[in-house]
Amino acid sequence: MKLNKLDELFLTNWINLNFEEWNESDVREEFIAPLLKILGYSKGTVNDIIREKSLRLSKPFHRIGRKNVSIDYIPSLRLKSFWIIEAKPGKAKEMGYGDLLQAHLYAIHPEVKAPFIVLCNGWEIRVYDAYHVDSWDDAIFICRQEDCFDSFAELKGILSADSMLDYQRKRILHTVKDTFAVEIDENKLAAFKNDVNRLVDESYPLVRENVRQLRISTWRKEEEKERKELEKLDLKLLFVRMDIPTYAYLTPSKEFLRRVKNGSQKEREHLIDHLLMNYRSRPHAIFRVQCCYILLSLLKDDIEVKPSTYVKSIKSAFEEVVLGNLTYFSHNPLSHALCHLDNTSLRLAKKLSLRFAMDKLVKNTDEYNQTLTTEDRVIHKQTVARMMVRFIGLLGENLWREFCSLSSANEVWDGIWSLEIIEKVIETFPSKSYPDGDSDLLFFDSYGRGFDMLFMGTWDVIHGSEELLIKKEVSEEIINYAGMDREEALSSIPPSEVCPKDHMLDESIVKDLMNKYAIRF
Numbered sequence: 008m009k010l011n012k013l014d015e016l017f018l019t020n021w022i023n024l025n026f027e028e029w030n031e032s033d034v035r036e037e038f039i040a041p042l043l044k045i046l047g048y049s050k051g052t053v054n055d056i057i058r059e060k061s062l063r064l065s066k067p068f069h070r071i072g073r074k075n076v077s078i079d080y081i082p083s084l085r086l087k088s089f090w091i092i093e094a095k096p097g098k099a100k101e102m103g104y105g106d107l108l109q110a111h112l113y114a115i116h117p118e119v120k121a122p123f124i125v126l127c128n129g130w131e132i133r134v135y136d137a138y139h140v141d142s143w144d145d146a147i148f149i150c151r152q153e154d155c156f157d158s159f160a161e162l163k164g165i166l167s168a169d170s171m172l173d174y175q176r177k178r179i180l181h182t183v184k185d186t187f188a189v190e191i192d193e194n195k196l197a198a199f200k201n202d203v204n205r206l207v208d209e210s211y212p213l214v215r216e217n218v219r220q221l222r223i224s225t226w227r228k229e230e231e232k233e234r235k236e237l238e239k240l241d242l243k244l245l246f247v248r249m250d251i252p253t254y255a256y257l258t259p260s261k262e263f264l265r266r267v268k269n270g271s272q273k274e275r276e277h278l279i280d281h282l283l284m285n286y287r288s289r290p291h292a293i294f295r296v297q298c299c300y301i302l303l304s305l306l307k308d309d310i311e312v313k314p315s316t317y318v319k320s321i322k323s324a325f326e327e328v329v330l331g332n333l334t335y336f337s338h339n340p341l342s343h344a345l346c347h348l349d350n351t352s353l354r355l356a357k358k359l360s361l362r363f364a365m366d367k368l369v370k371n372t373d374e375y376n377q378t379l380t381t382e383d384r385v386i387h388k389q390t391v392a393r394m395m396v397r398f399i400g401l402l403g404e405n406l407w408r409e410f411c412s413l414s415s416a417n418e419v420w421d422g423i424w425s426l427e428i429i430e431k432v433i434e435t436f437p438s439k440s441y442p443d444g445d446s447d448l449l450f451f452d453s454y455g456r457g458f459d460m461l462f463m464g465t466w467d468v469i470h471g472s473e474e475l476l477i478k479k480e481v482s483e484e485i486i487n488y489a490g491m492d493r494e495e496a497l498s499s500i501p502p503s504e505v506c507p508k509d510h511m512l513d514e515s516i517v518k519d520l521m522n523k524y525a526i527r528f
Contacts, residue, residue: 026097047168
């Protein structure tokens, strides 16, 4: 196993340490703790560390003079213990057989059953097989301070979280090989082969279930982490999280709803006022859809606010949002143009990315995944599609910001039509597919071309809620929209305006965009 930069930093520090005045606690906290981190173990992870575990000894062990003992560290590999490590004071460079006997007692305890024992006093790290140790000289491996740069890689190959299971299996295979080196019955060899094949077949479902459980556990932890992060955000940053086109989840909206439902009447009014203020500004379609979801939820729960400068009632706010979304703000030329700009910028971003960023992202993804541990490859393995989603999101945001702050609808339409000129050119280049049949699950390339987020996202929120909407006496127009089937909804998406043939576009806009984003044909 090769050493990385963190290993080298650890070893550089180790070789310069003097352990003569270090007690057990010093060795444990100042040397072993960093060592375990280097080896891939960390508290609260799948490769957890149990610290100072107290064990109750049964009667056969009482002769050592104690009924309870405490183990310094029990590193666990995917939550199963394979070795223990005991700290010893550094005043003597040599540890002794008594230290090994004590650690062996801990390792074979029924609550531990660790196959390996590691002793460390800072000067050296000694590894023993708990099941096959008879004397002090039976160490499997010794890594000493003076030769650590030469020997640490092998130690890491034995103890690291990423290689210990492989090491265990190799030792088992070596033992099997020794047993067959003196075998004379081929039938025994054939029977063993069948046993191994059966074991492998039986293990596949177990391994797959381990992967599934690991992913579920990680997903739940990350979901909880995100929830807590959202709770800490101020309202402005929460709105930012609700306004990311590539993040179509409702988690930020649910946090907003939590604040409304748990807040005082005054706090509720403040939240709803600011929601509508932000809605009426220049957000992406995804934010407007999340507003629809929030207001429908409040309508269902009969949560109301007092009339204010910004909001007359939850019902009126809901009607404003739904009709604004479904008509692309047909009553407001500038807002209407911005809705189409949102579609066009995201559509172009995806088409550009799939044609010109794929090869680079494939390379970056492969390089990144090579740095991951086995666990990380299961739960955090990067895919080209994930990297592409981020790339598309950033590019789409930049294209959007080129024109979203303009003051007139005509200027925005000029921006849209300029982007469409570039789009026509890049469509002459073939779109590249994701490796391994992957997908980004984004439909941006169809936005404004038979699909969108604003209309279809809003329809998806209200569809199936006709009974509630009738009960709340919501606008009949909205009820009719909610009752549409999917095909009707798709055919009702407001079309974009076509650039008039006699309209003269400023060619410098297109040239500037192509230069800015390094588009070369």
